[in-house]
Amino acid sequence: MYIIKIGGNVLDNPERLQRFLIDFAQLPGPKLLVHGGGKIASTIGLQLGIQPAYVEGRRLTDAETLKLVTMVYAGLINKNVVAQLQALGCNAIGMTGADANAIPATKRPVKTVDYGFAGDIAGPETINATAIRALLDAGLTPVFAPLTHDGQGSLLNTNADTIASVLATALAPYYKVQLVYCFEKKGVLSDAQDDDSVISAIDQNRYQELKEKGIVTDGMIPKLDNAFAALRQGVSAVLIGEAEGLPSLADSEAFSGTTITLRHA
Ligand SMILES: Nc1ncnc2c1ncn2[C@@H]1O[C@H](COP(=O)(O)OP(=O)(O)O)[C@@H](O)[C@H]1O
Numbered sequence: 639m640y641i642i643k644i645g646g647n648v649l650d651n652p653e654r655l656q657r658f659l660i661d662f663a664q665l666p667g668p669k670l671l672v673h674g675g676g677k678i679a680s681t682i683g684l685q686l687g688i689q690p691a692y693v694e695g696r697r698l699t700d701a702e703t704l705k706l707v708t709m710v711y712a713g714l715i716n717k718n719v720v721a722q723l724q725a726l727g728c729n730a731i732g733m734t735g736a737d738a739n740a741i742p743a744t745k746r747p748v749k750t751v752d753y754g755f756a757g758d759i760a761g762p763e764t765i766n767a768t769a770i771r772a773l774l775d776a777g778l779t780p781v782f783a784p785l786t787h788d789g790q791g792s793l794l795n796t797n798a799d800t801i802a803s804v805l806a807t808a809l810a811p812y813y814k815v816q817l818v819y820c821f822e823k824k825g826v827l828s829d830a831q832d833d834d835s836v837i838s839a840i841d842q843n844r845y846q847e848l849k850e851k852g853i854v855t856d857g858m859i860p861k862l863d864n865a866f867a868a869l870r871q872g873v874s875a876v877l878i879g880e881a882e883g884l885p886s887l888a889d890s891e892a893f894s895g896t897t898i899t900l901r902h903a
């Protein structure tokens with residue numbers, strides 16, 4: 639099955655999003671979509687007087703920000719993506735981690751930084767894979783917003799790349815899972831200024847090297863950490879590429895993005 643993550647810079651662009659959803663709707667077999675939306679939440683937050691703040695790629699989520707991201711992720715983005723997929727003949731069902739107790743989490747403990755209502759997922763074993771499989775078996779396509787819950791009535795904000803990785807790992811015992819991170823660039827680049835400098839494959843050693851040289855930075859670090867975590871825990875394949883790359887997934891030769899591997903092939 640396919641687990642696809644779509645990032646905020648594509649969600650923010652109606653034409654690119656529509657093209658991506660057309661391709662996603664056409665993917666064969668069971669599939670699941672995880673969306674981000676950090677950029678849209680920040681833009682709408684600023685209009686409401688809420689300043690975005692991040693530490694190491696994770697948003698500081700105070701009580702007001704939690705309300706904001708709940709409205710934006712679970713409401714505006716999730717429901718519009720579901721409606722667009724319905725129009726394309728894909729029977730999507732919108733989800734957060736609270737729905738069907740799909741993704742329980744715990745509020746991140748305060749150490750040097752107080753992340754507020756940010757949720758940490760203990761591991762794939764805490765995911766309600768039974769409920770997600772029931773949806774897939776019913777022919778539905780779950781569309782996850784990046785929200786989890788603490789089991790005591792509070793939603794929590796969780797990085798969308800992490801949600802995609804943990805869901806892929808939790809479903810790996812039941813399906814041959816291909817996890818694909820789609821974003822606005824063609825893949826992991828060796829030169830941030832050159833869109834065509836895609837690195838075709840990255841293993842763990844190369845990743846260390848790229849990090850040390852400052853070639854891989856910012857949001858790409860948690861994305862790659864999540865990619866390797868998924869591979870180590872039974873996910874069959876992890877790919878990072880542009881949103882327009884979905885039609886090439888069936889043919890690995892045709893895929894022009896970055897393939898993540900544990901060790902060099
Ligand atoms: N070597 C690299 N190649 C491509 N993108 C990179 C690289 N290093 C850092 N990045 C940054 O990582 C970002 C993607 O991660 P993230 O901000 O989490 O976005 P999203 O969640 O939308 O996928 C890119 O927009 C880019 O700015």
Ligand SMILES: CC(=O)N[C@@H](CCC(=O)OP(=O)(O)O)C(=O)O
Nearest residue numbers: 646674675676696697796797798
């Ligand atoms: C805790 C945390 O950082 N949550 C993220 C969730 C959204 C997200 O991951 O969006 P992209 O995939 O578009 O970056 C945030 O609020 O930005």
